[in-house]
Amino acid sequence: MLVDLFKGFAVTFKHIFRPRVTLEYPEVKRPLPPYFRGRHRLQRYENGLERCVGCALCAAVCPSEAIYLEAAENDPANPVSAGERYARVYQIHQLRCIWCGFCEEACPEDAIVMGPDFELANYRRDQFICDKQAMLDPPDKGFGKEPNLKVNTAL
Amino acid sequence: MTPLNVPPPPDNVTVTVNGAPMQLPKGKNLLQALLDVGHYIPHYCYHPRLSVAGNCRLCLIELEGRPKPEIACNMVVADGLKIRTDSELVDSCRKGMMEFLLINHPLDCPICDRGGECMLQRYSVEYGWGTARTIDPRRRFHKPQFDPLIDIERNRCIMCTRCVRFCDEIAGEHVMGVFGHGNRNYIGTYGNGPVSNPFSGNVIDICPVGCLTSKPFRFKARVWELRQTNTTTRTCNGAVTAWTRAGKLYRVTPPTRRRHGAYTIDEDTDEFISNEARFGTHYANHDDRLTTPMIAAGDGAQMTTSWKSALEAAARALRNAGRGEACFLAGERSTNEEFYLLGRLARGLCRAGHIDWRMRFTSEAAARAAGDALRASDGDLDLLARGAYGATLMIHADLLGTAPDIALRIKEAARAGKTRLALLDARVDEFFGRFADPVYLEQPEALATAVNNLAAALEHGRDEAHAPADGAPLFNHLAQHEQGLIVLGLDAAGGALNPALVPAALRLVQALGAGWQFLAVTAARNARGAVAAGAQSDRLPTGPVTDPEALRSTSELYGAPLEAPEETPAAPELLRRAAAGQFKVLFLHRCDELVHHPQRELIEQALAATETVIAVDIFPSWITRHADIVLPGSLFYENDGTMTDIDGTLQRMSRGDRPRGDAQEEWRILESIAVLMSAARRHKSAQSIFGDLLKAWNAPTLFRLDDLLLDPPSLLPQTNHVLLSRRTRPNFKLILAERGAQPPAQAAPAAGGGLRLLWNMHSQGPDHLGSRSSEFDALHPQPRLELNPADAAALGLADGDWVRLAGGEVYLPVIQLERAIGPLPDEALYQEEAVETPA
Ligand code: SF4
Ligand code: SF4
Ligand code: SF4
Ligand code: FES
Numbered sequence: 005m006l007v008d009l010f011k012g013f014a015v016t017f018k019h020i021f022r023p024r025v026t027l028e029y030p031e032v033k034r035p036l037p038p039y040f041r042g043r044h045r046l047q048r049y050e051n052g053l054e055r056c057v058g059c060a061l062c063a064a065v066c067p068s069e070a071i072y073l074e075a076a077e078n079d080p081a082n083p084v085s086a087g088e089r090y091a092r093v094y095q096i097h098q099l100r101c102i103w104c105g106f107c108e109e110a111c112p113e114d115a116i117v118m119g120p121d122f123e124l125a126n127y128r129r130d131q132f133i134c135d136k137q138a139m140l141d142p143p144d145k146g147f148g149k150e151p152n153l154k155v156n157t158a159l
Numbered sequence: 160m161t162p163l164n165v166p167p168p169p170d171n172v173t174v175t176v177n178g179a180p181m182q183l184p185k186g187k188n189l190l191q192a193l194l195d196v197g198h199y200i201p202h203y204c205y206h207p208r209l210s211v212a213g214n215c216r217l218c219l220i221e222l223e224g225r226p227k228p229e230i231a232c233n234m235v236v237a238d239g240l241k242i243r244t245d246s247e248l249v250d251s252c253r254k255g256m257m258e259f260l261l262i263n264h265p266l267d268c269p270i271c272d273r274g275g276e277c278m279l280q281r282y283s284v285e286y287g288w289g290t291a292r293t294i295d296p297r298r299r300f301h302k303p304q305f306d307p308l309i310d311i312e313r314n315r316c317i318m319c320t321r322c323v324r325f326c327d328e329i330a331g332e333h334v335m336g337v338f339g340h341g342n343r344n345y346i347g348t349y350g351n352g353p354v355s356n357p358f359s360g361n362v363i364d365i366c367p368v369g370c371l372t373s374k375p376f377r378f379k380a381r382v383w384e385l386r387q388t389n390t391t392t393r394t395c396n397g398a399v400t401a402w403t404r405a406g407k408l409y410r411v412t413p414p415t416r417r418r419h420g421a422y423t424i425d426e427d428t429d430e431f432i433s434n435e436a437r438f439g440t441h442y443a444n445h446d447d448r449l450t451t452p453m454i455a456a457g458d459g460a461q462m463t464t465s466w467k468s469a470l471e472a473a474a475r476a477l478r479n480a481g482r483g484e485a486c487f488l489a490g491e492r493s494t495n496e497e498f499y500l501l502g503r504l505a506r507g508l509c510r511a512g513h514i515d516w517r518m519r520f521t522s523e524a525a526a527r528a529a530g531d532a533l534r535a536s537d538g539d540l541d542l543l544a545r546g547a548y549g550a551t552l553m554i555h556a557d558l559l560g561t562a563p564d565i566a567l568r569i570k571e572a573a574r575a576g577k578t579r580l581a582l583l584d585a586r587v588d589e590f591f592g593r594f595a596d597p598v599y600l601e602q603p604e605a606l607a608t609a610v611n612n613l614a615a616a617l618e619h620g621r622d623e624a625h626a627p628a629d630g631a632p633l634f635n636h637l638a639q640h641e642q643g644l645i646v647l648g649l650d651a652a653g654g655a656l657n658p659a660l661v662p663a664a665l666r667l668v669q670a671l672g673a674g675w676q677f678l679a680v681t682a683a684r685n686a687r688g689a690v691a692a693g694a695q696s697d698r699l700p701t702g703p704v705t706d707p708e709a710l711r712s713t714s715e716l717y718g719a720p721l722e723a724p725e726e727t728p729a730a731p732e733l734l735r736r737a738a739a740g741q742f743k744v745l746f747l748h749r750c751d752e753l754v755h756h757p758q759r760e761l762i763e764q765a766l767a768a769t770e771t772v773i774a775v776d777i778f779p780s781w782i783t784r785h786a787d788i789v790l791p792g793s794l795f796y797e798n799d800g801t802m803t804d805i806d807g808t809l810q811r812m813s814r815g816d817r818p819r820g821d822a823q824e825e826w827r828i829l830e831s832i833a834v835l836m837s838a839a840r841r842h843k844s845a846q847s848i849f850g851d852l853l854k855a856w857n858a859p860t861l862f863r864l865d866d867l868l869l870d871p872p873s874l875l876p877q878t879n880h881v882l883l884s885r886r887t888r889p890n891f892k893l894i895l896a897e898r899g900a901q902p903p904a905q906a907a908p909a910a911g912g913g914l915r916l917l918w919n920m921h922s923q924g925p926d927h928l929g930s931r932s933s934e935f936d937a938l939h940p941q942p943r944l945e946l947n948p949a950d951a952a953a954l955g956l957a958d959g960d961w962v963r964l965a966g967g968e969v970y971l972p973v974i975q976l977e978r979a980i981g982p983l984p985d986e987a988l989y990q991e992e993a994v995e996t997p998a
Contacts, residue, residue: 057270059269059270087267155299155301156299157300
């Protein structure tokens with residue numbers, strides 16, 4: 005019986021001197037892998053135009069129908085996105101989303117990506133519906149050149 | 160009815176396709192023959208209804224004995240043909256062509272409205288390269304705005320010229336063309352003008368790519384998000400597909416077909432729909448739908464109520480009506496099932512109630528004549544397309560204005576040489592004029608005499624010696640053919656239907672012999688259904704009211720005793736009696752035609768003089784505001800039932816969405832009232848009502864409603880009843896829409912001097928439903944005056960001048976003199992109906 009007791013304590017002591025694996029969350033945070041799929045972000049071009057053109061491919065591919073969007077036509081004098089079409093309404097329901105990342109893969113414009121933000125707790129259910137403003141990157145955080153859509157014929 | 164001889168289909172010959180023998184009809188287009196047997200060949204520019212252009216080169220195949228590949232669309236089936244469609248050469252041709260077509264393509268599918276139903280996408284996946292090798296900048300054109308309904312994005316065009324050929328050949332308007340040359344060629348319209356024909360919307364469907372797209376639908380939704388309901392509209396003949404989401408209508412297209420495993424618009428469709436069906440139906444999204452039942456609350460006010468109390472109030476009123484004191488007016492756009500139930504309510508459950516549908520006529524004689532004409536209709540447009548009628552004579556039929564879908568089918572048969580078209584009319588338009596010979600123009604009131612003369616001559620004999628002095632070519636045209644079709648327009652230009660025209664036309668058909676058939680055409684959507692389902696005062700579903708056998712069988716179907724009525728007043732007479740206070744209950748079922756009726760005062764009197772007015776409608780109008788009980792109905796994609804096309808084809812109307820708010824399908828409303836009155840439920844579904852109709856028509860009762868959605872419909876019950884006709888407007892008030900150009904302060908004096916004005920009813924004109932479409936302005940032609948060139952010269956008027964009509968502050972632009980299309984009879988002005996905007 006004594007032998008068993010010492011065996012048990014041996015395990016305990018072994019673990020006491022091992023390095024700690026838990027973190028003091030939320031003061032200390034674990035580094036995330038680069039492919040982490042957290043809250044969605046909508047990206048922009050260098051010049052601040054939105055990349056999303058409202059094609060609804062993300063909504064089509066989403067297995068839990070978490071994405072809702074309505075497209076509209078850009079005002080050429082004051083465009084929101086590159087091209088004629090933009091997403092007037094873009095919402096993701098975070099409670100429906102299963103974080104599969106399909107939207108990111110489907111997007112032909114590299115507009116929607118899944119970011120590192122995983123702290124999604126909220127007090128009210130309706131606050132889980134994330135709208136476009138909540139997901140858009142700030143205007144100065146864009147990347148890539150807007151495609152050149154200039155008319156190049158005399159016609 | 161004797162069955163007509165139809166030209167037999169061509170013999171089959173053996174063609175070897177990829178080493179396997181196949182039986183294909185001789186002389187047929189090879190590409191079409193292969194498509195018909197399910198052997199798919201990719202193609203862009205070929206379309207079954209258009210001429211062969213051969214410019215996309217995608218249908219290249221290998222033909223034994225030829226050194227180079229050949230295009231299948233420009234070849235006919237011949238005996239012993241040996242072709243390969245699966246060889247490496249064919250494959251590399253397709254790959255090469257796809258790459259070539261995409262050299263300048265912007266590849267902006269995420270933005271393009273065609274995405275998801277685009278043939279370029281589909282063929283790229285099936286036959287293309289998968290990657291682009293082009294490094295040079297792509298050609299980009301300006302984007303013009305030339306049409307309020309069609310959006311053009313030239314960069315995506317593959318120059319198949321389908322749109323150009325459609326406008327030239329089918330719509331009959333030379334308006335689109337290919338401009339520029341070489342790498343710079345592009346599609347456009349002459350003078351950047353609109354594509355203004357009534358079928359222009361079809362270029363959106365037949366464009367295989369996203370170059371021509373629909374403006375009203377632009378960026379509203381992606382096609383795969385929408386629910387498709389195969390149905391028919393309440394306004395136009397033929398089937399359509401309604402694309403909806405959450406009760407909202409996004410677009411209306413020709414019926415979708417299963418292709419490549421999915422239901423999509425068939426860009427090879429030959430069921431072209433008119434703009435009225437495509438865009439005019441956008442009234443469905445109008446906000447002021449009636450969504451809850453309402454009852455009068457005294458002092459002209461109305462309050463919403465529950466279905467239970469509204470239906471009970473209606474049933475109570477009907478039960479309390481004495482003998483002959485209930486009058487049912489059934490709108491011409493009701494379904495067959497609704498007509499049937501209304502007939503049952505009126506005749507079976509009310510004591511000798513009256514029912515009729517012919518409200519569009521203002522005179523009793525015209526209404527009766529129309530009823531006779533429709534009852535005599537036996538012509539079949541499918542037989543016409545198959546070449547059974549050697550000759551076709553259209554009498555006073557302004558079909559393009561009143562029934563464009565029917566007009567297109569008749570014109571197409573004439574263009575394809577399936578029939579020889581002759582016209583006898585007060586006016587000829589270019590649409591038919593190009594394909595008609597001989598053409599006779601008469602003053603409207605002289606038409607009946609002309610027809611009678613022809614009939615009298617034919618009764619004497621068919622050889623030329625009997626021809627009337629001034630009508631020999633027409634006489635010969637008719638006499639030469641054993642089989643033919645007489646088309647009589649009941650709504651034609653010139654105002655009232657002349658009641659004398661109907662017996663004259665019927666006499667002519669009689670004189671021509673058993674091989675000749677008759678078709679009365681009207682804009683009243685379900686006129687034939689009203690006759691067939693017994694919503695006409697003198698017709699029961701099983702036959703005329705005077706026939707005791709019909710009475711017996713109908714009373715069996717109704718489950719109620721019936722008695723033969725002493726008299727059978729039509730709608731104009733019923734309205735007159737209602738205004739004289741002879742009815743206790745007036746039941747107005749979807750009476751769209753009363754809203755803009757020329758006899759508004761009479762209807763107002765009728766509403767005021769009747770104790771209880773019950774109205775079933777979907778939009779409020781001055782009529783529903785006067786009603787004591789308002790019951791909200793449903794749209795064409797919220798309702799179950801059938802409609803009868805003007806040639807007797809049944810079309811299925813099906814429910815793909817719930818009616819908005821508390822509204823209900825009409826058949827449920829009518830059946831519920833019947834249950835409250837008789838305490839016995841007979842029908843739990845539209846199918847069961849349809850079953851009753853099939854029994855009444857002696858049609859196979861195993862036929863299901865859904866069979867109508869099969870492609871092609873498995874069998875069609877023959878309905879031989881028909882009916883109806885023309886909107887007469889003696890005291891029509893003209894209100895010009897505030898739109899576009901304003902008349903100059905000094906218009907020329909009335910273009911009068913004894914000229915007579917003929918009104919033309921336009922099917923896209925003022926209308927309870929159509930005028931609520933967001934596209935109404937774009938659809939409705941500007942009111943205009945057409946004038947015989949000789950008269951115009953005499954008056955010193957030129958194209959584009961404004962004139963003031965005598966007797967009113969009405970200004971109209973004179974147009975079309977330059978491209979006058981066939982003369983008008985001297986001394987006649989011709990006027991497109993003006994627009995009234997909804998109240
Ligand atoms: S995020 Fe991407 S996939 Fe989604 S609508 Fe925008 S562009 Fe299309
Ligand atoms: S036309 Fe077809 S291939 Fe071209 S952008 Fe539109 S959907 Fe894509
Ligand atoms: S616009 Fe469309 S239909 Fe017309 S030529 Fe171009 S691709 Fe063909
Ligand atoms: S389909 Fe034959 S060349 Fe276009």
